[in-house]
Amino acid sequence: MTKLDNLVKWFEDKNKVMIALSGGVDSAVVAYAAFQALGNSAIAVTADYKTLSQEELLSAKQVCSEIGIEQMILDYSELENEDFVKNDSNRCFHCRMELGDHLIKLAKTHCVEIIVDGTNIDDLGDYRPGIQALKENGIRSPLVETKFIKSEIRDIAKSVGLSVHDRPANSCLASRIPWGQRVTAERLTRIELGETLVKQITKLKQVRVRDIQGCAKIEVDKERISIFDENIINQLSEKLKVIGFTSVEIDKDGYKPGKINVISN
Template sequence: MTTLESLVDWFDDKNKVMIALSGGVDSALVAYAAFQKLGSSAIAVTADYKTLSAEELGTAKQICSEIGIKQLLLDYSELENEDFIKNNSDRCFHCRMELGDHLIQLAKEHNVKVIVDGTNLDDLGDYRPGIEALKQNGIRSPLVETRFSKPKIREIAKTIGLSVYDKPSNSCLASRIPWGQRVTAEKLTRIEFGETIVKQLTNVKQVRVRDIDGSAKIEVEKQMISRLDQNVLKQITEKLKMIGFTSVEVDQEGYKPGKINVIAD
């Protein structure tokens, strides 16, 4: 049976563990379980690789504070990795291979043999080359091995009082740029600012601002599209143009993960 106890027990024979912790609920629950079993022998690691939003980084720090777990920050730039910035369909693979290299190096420095992440059963159904890269680096996924689905993760996270239990899923800012269009610091900055602007003016939590050749395509969940009325959209458009977008439109189909995962001409 999938329970918090089964996840905590997964760490039973692990001497010292490093958890790749983002700002999301999945890795938060893994970190919580590891800390319950191992205490100070569980270390959370958050990678600030320049495609993680400041909001996600802040949440990751907050999670570690709530749990009481020690957190290390990995600081490097994916924008120095040509395989990443050319943004082909295997971008996530190159991202996660590089992350794996950094995690393995850090684990050696801290005498850690086991590195884990927050991949869960629901992640396995999507096209996720990043998961394959982590697997190749020997990084394990306790939530998969103990058969956790996303709804179960949220349910348990709520029960134990993790503030991120209902936090919408997120992905790196580069995922807002269609495959085949290069990832640049300028694009990432305007995407991050753009999403903050939309969230502030609509009070919607799940927001994507896709950067399609400089045009902003805003995605929110279908039932939230009504919050982007004419008046609000006018304000958003003015602000998004100020930060460098050439035009702004709302995707009437609503938010769907990975919607622009097609090679752009």
């Protein structure tokens, strides 16, 4: 029996399942397996909570279309949650607790008993307070329970034809703001626009624009930093200042998830 068979089998004794589906590969594979096992008794739910980029939202919709699974959109604003916008080291916990509350309410209205997400074994090695929050809300992680690592997930996504199989890992836009600096709509907008501009100019897929008190600190894979010649830096500086950044800096150490998770007042 293949690992995908094991994942599909995990769902087979469930009556109705709701999948918290982002625009990434992990929850896409979970949704695929759930739909294979349960058909229309599997429902995908994507939270548009105002810190999710439009790129991620479009990706989530594309995935659901490819799978054929029904998708619901949860529409609310995390910017109304003071525990979230104050942006301390528990920001992700507050985010996921609020998401869990919304998912549970929606599940009850659709007579769904089990909610699942895309957490996998590799995620458990990082500092992820959001995972703990989802666990406290009773949300299960079939990729953990069937012992999937990231590379296996990508292989399966490719084998079944999901377009997100090689999509770089992403996180909410608020993760670009150091802990201790408030999350605002203005900052989220310039971060999202900034990353779009960097991707357009450099043709790179994996890009972070960190908002460090108004300075745009650009992170890309270390081996790609060399493409930032004087011409590209001048273009980026001009365009990023137009959308509200005060200065532009290329991070010479390259991209690393969670790099700015430090309190910085």
